[in-house]
Amino acid sequence: MSLKPLVDVHTHVYLPRYASWLRSRSVAPKIMSTEAGEERLLILENEPSGGRPVGPQYWDRQEKLRFMDLHGIDISFKRRVPYSTANPWLDFLSAKDAYELALGLNNDLEEYCSTGPSYSDSVLKRLYGLGLLPLVPGVTIDAIVEAVNQIAAASHLKGLIMGTKGIGKGLDDEALDPVWQAIEAAGLVVFLHPHYGVDSSAWGDKDNGHVLPLALGFPFETTTATRLILSGVFDRFPSLRILLAHSGGALPQLSSRLASCIDHDPVVASRLKHDARFYLGKLYFDAVAYGPEELGFVSEVVSRAKRFEAGSTVQGEADRREGSQRMLFGTDHPFFPPLTSTEKWKSVVENLEAIASVPGWGTSEKDGVRGGNALSLFGLQM
């Protein structure tokens, strides 16, 4: 019987080099020690609840493996960047520091993964990484492309993680075209993850903890970042593979509205080769949406994309099974820990149960979302 690993494509790690950098800082983002001897991660100076407690689960490999074992996760894709509601990956650094730290962290992560345990008796490791680019204002495009090539050459880094700001003007900045080109040529996967949310005035003045920036702000930012579609990035780089965090945020539900608004606006109506909905079929989506209806809907939106290719004569209902092939299980660990002691984490159990109960997905589709699709996307063969 062939192995069917459970693969987590959305999990975070704060490598020691990165954590040390955060500890050395006096303004957010920073890691600070409380009087009780606890460490807290503060992303914004005015963050709700004074930041969040952090500990070994943020950086210790054994802790990550323990979490994986507890939840039956065989393989994880690490990202090395801090999770936050408002602050950029390396944007708090100068171009020089960002460049050096990116290269250093990419080396660290390759080592973190390559020296880790293997999966079962296979040639696969249990840990793989997504590298980091020095995407800050003032950095040269050559330096970014150098980091792309570094990642491509590291055998345990299978892609890269990216925020939404590019080098300051967002991902629809044509200055990034050589970066997309290098990523596409190297066959690396881009994991697009939010970081800023939206202007905090949207949340009002009530204390709702982190709920609104996390539940709504993050997905809004990811959705907005897809204005790279509107700028024609996928027309210029049709083989680019972008994986969207949190099941694409609000993009699937707003995609027909987006297409209609484009069609009705003289400024952009003729810009793209295809209806906007076509491009959703080129994207990948993690399955971090906490509900089966959401996941089933995303798979429909991917499946229907071919109807919207220019000149298409495809009609009829979208087949959810086809779209599921671009969806991949994730946990968001070490975030969303349970509030009270439980054996397994509710957030993980919810996402696994959601996958298991999507109407219209058979066993083969569910196995794909749990792991098979990740192995294909990242080119991992057992």
Added chain:
Amino acid sequence: MSLKPLVDVHTHVYLPRYASWLRSRSVAPKIMSTEAGEERLLILENEPSGGRPVGPQYWDRQEKLRFMDLHGIDISFKRRVPYSTANPWLDFLSAKDAYELALGLNNDLEEYCSTGPSYSDSVLKRLYGLGLLPLVPGVTIDAIVEAVNQIAAASHLKGLIMGTKGIGKGLDDEALDPVWQAIEAAGLVVFLHPHYGVDSSAWGDKDNGHVLPLALGFPFETTTATRLILSGVFDRFPSLRILLAHSGGALPQLSSRLASCIDHDPVVASRLKHDARFYLGKLYFDAVAYGPEELGFVSEVVSRAKRFEAGSTVQGEADRREGSQRMLFGTDHPFFPPLTSTEKWKSVVENLEAIASVPGWGTSEKDGVRGGNALSLFGLQM
């Protein structure tokens, strides 16, 4: 055979009193005349493309009826407020002016509808209105409740339209509780419609026309406004009937994430009586999403809500047919006119085709969304 009217619940009118006010202004929002003799509506001083052309379709009843006839629309619910990406309903007015204008416009709209044509041989009119409240900072709650009562007493006004700002602090402001109470007691429907979008820095510096603020900003705002759920408004006023514009924006797709974020945040985890997803079953959604997959998904999210009532033992797949009963056809007229001359408007045809092709909806559900649900919601009997 019983009549099955097509009812448009999302359509806009600029009553002459309102248009005159806008023409008198020198700063946005304003209606200005170009040298070519054309009138343009400018919502923001820096609006893309210098505002949008406006004409009789914005205020003339005959034009509205002509549009309705062209698309087979039997009954329309008018709203009297300007559509924009950035500016509030009456927020540009002082409390005194807003109060007086709200009362005046409510009278105008009652007359506009009551003196209009009847539908077929029935006792129904072809035009009904949604009134307006003077929701601006500095107004007294008594004055707002007075407007609620005025609307309740006007036989052709069946509800009211509301932006997302409340009296300055949003719809989760407890100061609004007497307003919700009065609305609930009068049995009026609240149509919640966006107006501000999000901070325009989210859209970057490329010229994408109105696409991003309209396609994404509007739905983001509506979604954010549902923080009224998080404040317990539906726990305190369980019979309140709120209809969300644009099929609820991103709320359906983010609702399980919202529930999970609430569950994992100590500040709010114990605040509400039910899981956040329960409250989506208390909402109504217009069917202005331009795609059948989106509509089908929204109906699933409504249908599943009962699974999330505290203590519920309901399990199993959501039945889309049940959820469809809270969805209602709309056009967004006079916005989204076709760019080139066509007989029917693409935006209207798309929404009708979407309703007609939702998988899992039968003829009875589709007839409901096209008109039957609106008759029930607004208490219109033939």
